[in-house]
Each structure stands twice: as C-alpha cells, then as structure tokens.
Amino acid sequence: MARKLKLRIWRGDSTSGGLKDVTVDVNEGEVVLDVIHRVQAEQMGDLAVRWNCKAGKCGSCSMEINGKPRLACMTQCASFDEDETITITPLRAFPVIKDLVTDVSFNYKKAMEIPAFEPPVGMKPGEPRMEQIDVERSQEFRKCIECFLCQNTCHVIRDHEENKKSFAGPRFFIRIAELDMHPLDILRNRKKTAQEEHGLGLCNITKCCTEVCPEHIRITDNAIIPMKERVVDQKYDPVRWLGSKIRKREGIL
C-alpha cells in the first residue's frame, strides 16, 4: 500500500544550493534510500546520491536525515510520522560536491598518516599465533564500515574547519587503538603520536561518534578513553615522570 511522503532534499553544489520540496510514493518496508531513488527516477533525474550495497555494509549512503547523520539505506520510512516532512541533506562536515554527495577525501588522507601494523622483525606471514582473548578488543574495531558518520558528527572538525589539519577523528582513533592493543605490533610510539600528531587531546569525549556509529562500535568507551589513559601512563603520570627523570640522571636509561 503506497502512501505519500513529503521530503525536503538539499540540491546544489559548492557554490550555492538549497532545500527543495518533493512528494513521493512510499511502499511498506521501504527505507529512505528507496524513496530517494524514486525521486531520482521520477522527478529529479540529475539528483546525485552515493550508494552501493543497500545493506548497511558499504558505508556509502551516509547523509543527514532530519539533521541526524545516518545511513539512508538503514533508515526506515515507517519510523517517521505520516504528516512529517523529512529533511535530507549531505554530510555537513565535509565539502559538498553535488546534492547529497560530499568529498570525504579528508578521511583517506588521515588514514594514510597512521603507520600500518608492524610485526616483529623476522616474523613471516602466516606465522603468528594468537589467542582469541588477545584480539577480541581489536575485533570490535574491525567492524567499521568506513561510513565516516562519526567523523562527520565530531564537533572538533564539524564546527572548526581549522582543526582538520591536526585531528585524525574517531574513526582513526579506533584504528590507533586497534594497533596499540595488538599483541604483536612492535611500534611503541603510537600513544605519543596519538596525542601529539593525531589530536587525541582535542577530543572531549562527548560521545557523538558513539551515538551515530551504525555498527554500534563503542568508540569513546573502548578506544578513545583507553587511549587517553594510555597517554596518561606515558605523559602525565607524575610517578612515572619522576621515575624516568631519576633514571635518566642516574644514567640508567
């Protein structure tokens, strides 16, 4: 049974743009991405939208629906009131290219700044043996589908363009945490660089990344706060600091 759905879709590019009203049919069980496709097919032939899997697994269809960063393919039309107008805009933390498509290359740049897994010297692929409990924590972070909703919501860069150069963002804090918790990774300066190069200190643990993550990764509790604690271990623990000063003076270190 089809009913009508009122939408306001942002149309435009990097120079100008605005919200355009449309009314479209919606069938039972359909998600927002379905109705966007219907609008594209019937009313706005040139509407730009990025998508791939329609199963919440590719992370392509990230946009903002009624102001909330979400995956369009995982947002049920039935979750809105019948007379409600649904506002759909592109992600608001990244430069817009056209309509609902933004330029998320910021994230790819940040990904490249994080050194890859570094196995022990001489260890060959296929050799490592690990117990499940040692990799469990990292596995939670491997669920990430790189939708960048967390990056988009994080106020550190969403509200402050100038922080983009010094802030890797929640998606990459879970990457750093994954590697720092990895039993076989031998790079020992990940905590220090997290704080000094990737902007961990800019995060004020207000948890919006966790709130929007479609994979329900507990980004703040399981990655960011543990990383902050690890940084405290190294940088702000007075007892350790004093100990290292004394050892240096005595020539032990």
Place this chain on the structure above:
Amino acid sequence: MANGVFSSSRAQISEKTLRTDKWWLQPLITFSVLVSFIIYATFRAFENGNYFVEPLISPFYSPCLSTECVQGASLLGTPFGIIHIFGMTLSPALIILIFPLGFRMTCYYYRKAYYRAFWFSPPACAVAEPKEKYTGETRFPLLFQNAHRWFFYAGLVFNVLLTVDAILAFRNPEKQWGHLSVGTLVLLANATFLWLYSLSCHTCRHTVGGRLRNFSKHPLRYKAWTLVSVLNHKHQNFAWISLFGVAFADFYVRQVATGAFTNFYFF
C-alpha cells in the same frame, strides 16, 4: 568569518541544526540537576553544623579533620586547627572538598555531561556549538583532566572511610553495637553506590587490565578487567545514583541532627 558548518566549502544551509527531536532536553536536565546539587552542596558545606549525630555522620563532613569539628565526629583526629578566611571560619567540609569534587570534575562521564550542558561543546550531536575557537583538552586548564587517576586513588580512600562510617552506624546513640536504623541503611547504600561508581570508573578499568596487550598472559587481570568492563558499561548510571546517594545521605543526617526526623531503629 564563517566557520564550521557554515564554511564556504560545505553545503549551504542556514540552520545550526536540522534536528527535529528534543535534542535540548538532555542537556537541560543535566544542567538543572547539577546546578541543584551544587546549590545544595554549597549551602551544606558552608553551614558548618548539623552534620553529626551519634552514630551518623554526613558524607560531606567525613573525615572531619579540624578542631572545629563537633565532638565525636573526628575519626582520624584533627590535624587542622580552626582556619579563618576573611574572618569566616572554614567549615571542615571545605578542607576535604577538593577530593570528591576533583574526582567528579575529572570523571570521563561528568566531563561529557558538563561539556555538553554547561559549555555547549557541543550542546548535542550535530548541533553547531556557539564558540568560534576550540582546543579541547590539549592545554591548561583542561589538560588537567589527565590527573583523573590521582583523584581516583584518593576516592578509594574516601570510599574506605565512608564504609567505616556505615559500619559504625550499626551502633545506637549510646555507642552499643548490634543495632540497625534507617540511618545505617542510608549510609550503607551511600557507601555501596560510591564503590560502584569507583569500580566502574574508566581509570579503574584501565588499571586493572586495560593497559595490557596480552590478556592471555594475565588471566587474573583479564578476569578483573572483564568484570570491571561490565560495571563500566553502567558508569553513567552509577555516577548519577551515587551523586543522589551522597546528597540524600547528607540530607538524612541533617534532618536527624536538627530533630526534624527521628532515626528509626529496627532493633
């Protein structure tokens, strides 16, 4: 200059947020509850009275460390004399205040709560924050949040002392053991909530096992970490419950001390 969501490269939308739900409700509740607590706690800390009535002591005044303390209230002696500031006698509550206050101010959960509700940084997710500049916790004074673990350790000492206070409340006003009153239950509940708050703390989780790389090499610490992780999931709840617990325990002792309530004894 336009910044944030209004930067020139972003999609041109004039609203700070397009959220249609009541996103302002949560910060408003947080703000109101915390402000009420601060007002009540300030009044009580300066009141310098009605905090002890055998065998109950208010958690705001325990341990009572100054010669100003009423008789019987000082479990650990009185290392501090009477201190005057601007002609006012310093209440014994203020001497110890820095520890519980510092613990909660640097708590990861309360940080989230007050950054959102008081600083609007951000007020809610995907709602633009009003301030132009933002440096997070990278410099003084917010860099100081990294001292949380020291307050955590101090908090454990306070938990022990408040547990002792609860045990001492198994006496009657004549200091005979083996009695149970409503006051005993109130102090016991307060101590329990405080332990749950401390044990569920993120620093606790890190200390017992979170900092390890190889859980398999430390089975006991892994077990402890697993248990603390379960509590940690509820840290926010324990943060609020224990806050109400402390306020209520103090309120109860005050009411008994002023004579407004009679401390009912079950036996």
